Amino acid sequence: ACQGRDVGRVNLRRPDQATSLRAAHTLARNNRYYRLSEEIRDAVMTNKPVVALETTIYTHGWPYPDNLGLARHLEDLVRSSGAVPATIGILNGVAIVGMAEREMKELMDPTSKAIKISRRDLAFATSQKISGGTTIASTMMLARRAGIKVFATGGLGGVHRGGENSMDVSADLTELGRSAAPIAVVAGGCKGFLDIPRTLEYLETQGAVVATFADDRVGPVDFPAFWVRDSGIKSPLTIKDEMEAAALLRTNSSVFFAGPVPEGAAISMPEMEEMIAHALRAADESGVHGSANTPFVLSKLKELSQGRSVIANRALVEANVKRGARTAVELRKLFT
Numbered sequence: 001a002c003q004g005r006d007v008g009r010v011n012l013r014r015p016d017q018a019t020s021l022r023a024a025h026t027l028a029r030n031n032r033y034y035r036l037s038e039e040i041r042d043a044v045m046t047n048k049p050v051v052a053l054e055t056t057i058y059t060h061g062w063p064y065p066d067n068l069g070l071a072r073h074l075e076d077l078v079r080s081s082g083a084v085p086a087t088i089g090i091l092n093g094v095a096i097v098g099m100a101e102r103e104m105k106e107l108m109d110p111t112s113k114a115i116k117i118s119r120r121d122l123a124f125a126t127s128q129k130i131s132g133g134t135t136i137a138s139t140m141m142l143a144r145r146a147g148i149k150v151f152a153t154g155g156l157g158g159v160h161r162g163g164e165n166s167m168d169v170s171a172d173l174t175e176l177g178r179s180a181a182p183i184a185v186v187a188g189g190c191k192g193f194l195d196i197p198r199t200l201e202y203l204e205t206q207g208a209v210v211a212t213f214a215d216d217r218v219g220p221v222d223f224p225a226f227w228v229r230d231s232g233i234k235s236p237l238t239i240k241d242e243m244e245a246a247a248l249l250r251t252n253s254s255v256f257f258a259g260p261v262p263e264g265a266a267i268s269m270p271e272m273e274e275m276i277a278h279a280l281r282a283a284d285e286s287g288v289h290g291s292a293n294t295p296f297v298l299s300k301l302k303e304l305s306q307g308r309s310v311i312a313n314r315a316l317v318e319a320n321v322k323r324g325a326r327t328a329v330e331l332r333k334l335f336t
């Protein structure tokens, strides 16, 4: 049986002994479907701070070869913040935790025909030896299995507008509700064309802790909407900094930490709302629905904002990867 729950719990309380056990356990279960790199295995066994990074953001969010440049850059940011990056993705049916540069290149090269792999897609990708980028949901699963405690990226999936009828709710939200082995996800909130109030309601139902970094702001702050700092919707919880983030994690819950896009790159709420309304109308008029909807809306927003949405996207990923790395470093300090 997988002892994820027990080992996960012990792991937070007694990291030295338990992470070695955990790592040994993972090591034993390395197989043709799952591979932990030597560097990450060593980092987990010796209790170094590790930050997981997902790959759907590259395979479905950025064009090649910009995505490869971004991947390298985010790994550098994690390292310069004192942590070890573990990029996670699926290559020819093998889930890799701690992808090497050539593996990332192979995944992102369009000839790999990478698909988007969330929780439900993992089994099929594995059995068909398919390559793909992992979403927050599936990256959480794979990171947990490796004993990684912190995961950073750009944006969380959510409840789509009209989701009360379509039931289009991201598996990212249910994954945050699975508390067997707690993990922190640090990202810039979720995109404003999702239904943010319902997303927060759903996370509450799932029992997921949601806390937003206040940075230097005083009092309760808004839950950020990706390109927008102030969505007009209050975050359930506010934390001051990475030390408070680590203290919250130590209590052994899965937590979604939201970090707003840096001020200089942010787009204002009214301006964004107008562009979103325009883009959603265009998608509707062109009959673009289902999974093709998001890519269509994103490229429309890029056009309408004259590239500012992409600049904001990059800035918010970078900021949250740094927050994630500092959180992993602070979490490690709590155990030494």
Ligand code: PSU
Residues within 6 Å of the ligand: 054, 056, 057, 058, 060, 061, 118, 134, 135, 136, 137, 154, 155, 156, 157, 158, 169, 170, 171, 172, 191, 226
């Ligand atoms: N939001 C973004 N960029 C992304 C994603 C979401 O701003 O790249 C990706 C993430 O990998 C996220 C996934 O986990 O989309 C959610 O997809 P879905 O709604 O199909 O669960």
Ligand code: MN
Residues within 6 Å of the ligand: 168, 169, 170
């Ligand atoms: Mn969906």
